Amino acid sequence: MxxxxxxxxxxxxxxxxxxxxxxxxxxxAIYSLAVVIIAILLSPLAVQPSSCGSTASTTITAIVLPAVxxxxxxxxxxxxxxxxxxxxxxxxxxxxxxxxxxLLAVDSEPGTxxxxxxxxxxxxxxxxxxxxxRIAAASKTSTPILAERPIETGMQTGEEGKLVSIxxxxxxxxxxxxxxGGQAYRIVLNLKAEPVEKSSEEKNA
Numbered sequence: 060m061x062x063x064x065x066x067x068x069x070x071x072x073x074x075x076x077x078x079x080x081x082x083x084x085x086x087x088a089i090y091s092l093a094v095v096i097i098a099i100l101l102s103p104l105a106v107q108p109s110s111c112g113s114t115a116s117t118t119i120t121a122i123v124l125p126a127v128x129x130x131x132x133x134x135x136x137x138x139x140x141x142x143x144x145x146x147x148x149x150x151x152x153x154x155x156x157x158x159x160x161x162l163l164a165v166d167s168e169p170g171t172x173x174x175x176x177x178x179x180x181x182x183x184x185x186x187x188x189x190x191x192x193r194i195a196a197a198s199k200t201s202t203p204i205l206a207e208r209p210i211e212t213g214m215q216t217g218e219e220g221k222l223v224s225i226x227x228x229x230x231x232x233x234x235x236x237x238x239x240g241g242q243a244y245r246i247v248l249n250l251k252a253e254p255v256e257k258s259s260e261e262k263n264a
Contacts, residue, residue, distance in 0.1 A: 123157065125156075125157065125158040125254035126156065126157050126158070126254070127154065127155070127156040127157075127158070127160040127252040127253055127254050128154070128155050128156075128252065129152055129153070129154055129162070129250050129251070129252040130152055130153035130154075130220075131152055131250060132249065132250060133167065133247055133248055133249050133250055134150050134152075134164070134225070134227070134247070134248045134250065135245070135246075135247050135248075136148060136175070136192075136227055136245065136246050136248075137178065137243040137244070137245050138175055138229060138243055138244045138245070138246075139238060139243045139244070140188075140229075140231040140235065140237075140238075140244070142231070143231050143232055143233050143235070144230075144231055145228065145229070145230050145231075146228070146229045146231065147226055147227060147228045147229070148226075148227050149224060149225065149226050149227075150224075150225045150227065151222055151223065151224055151225070152222075152223050152225060152250060153220045153221070153222050153223070154211075154213065154216060154220055154221050154223055154252050155216050155218070155220040155221075156213070156214075156215055156216050156220075156221075156252070156254070157215055158215055158254045158255070159212070159213070159214050159215070159254065159255040159257065160212065160213055160214075160216075160252055160253065160254055160255055161209035161211070161212045161213075161252070161253060161255050162196070162209055162210055162211040162212070162213075162223060162250065162251070162252050163207065163208075163209055163210065163250070163251045163252075163253070164194055164204060164210050164225070164248045164249070164250055164251075165204070165206060165248065165249045165251065166204055166246060166247070166248060166249075167247040167248065167249045168183060168246075168247065170183070171183065171187060171246065172191070173191040173192055173203050173204035173205075173246075174187045174188055174189075174190075174191050174192065174246070175187065175188045175192060175229060175244035175245060175246045176188075176244060176245065176246070177238060177242060177244060177245075178242060178243055178244065178245035179242060180242070183245075184242075186236055186238065186244075187244070188229065188231060188235050188244055189232055189234055189235055190229070190230040190231075190232065191203040191204065192204060192227060192228070192229055192246055193227070193228040193229070193230075194210055194225065194226070194227055194228070194248070195210065195225070195226050195228070196210045196211035196223050196224060196225055196226075197211075197223075197224055198211060198212075199211060201226065201228050204248070210225065211223050211225075212255065227248075
């Protein structure tokens with residue numbers, strides 16, 4: 060209780076004591092009034108603000124999805140053979156992945172089935188090389204292009220990524236027809252990198 064309120068209470072008590080010596084009815088009325096005033100003065104002290112604070116917490120759950128990206132969408136090879144033999148060229152592609160991945164190469168033209176075919180500038184002509192194109196990355200064997208057969212696989216690469224070297228090999232035989240008029244045999248390989256799901260045994264290993 061503050062000193063100011065105590066002083067007021069004592070003042071009221073003193074006045075009520077002096078008034079008791081007056082008429083009996085007046086003394087009781089004044090005393091009752093003094094009690095009411097004291098109750099009013101003391102009522103703010105009955106309510107005290109709470110000193111307890113409150114805290115709240117929020118839980119945030121984030122799901123990071125598997126992601127794989129490749130630095131280029133395709134490889135184009137325009138090829139004019141000078142005679143029978145084995146020809147090759149090397150291309151590079153950068154793969155970035157936050158999970159296990161595989162790299163696929165698919166012939167963009169279903170009708171050529173992995174063979175280099177005559178390119179007229181506006182479309183494919185009837186000529187095509189007898190042997191299919193072979194493709195390989197450093198860790199794989201050179202084989203013809205087949206759907207869903209990866210040319211390279213790997214694990215999480217980090218932000219720097221992994222540079223994959225791809226070798227294209229074409230065997231030209233005597234029966235292959237020469238091409239002229241500034242035209243060439245062409246193939247367009249679409250590149251696709253995708254995440255690889257681990258089996259339940261691998262996850263629990």
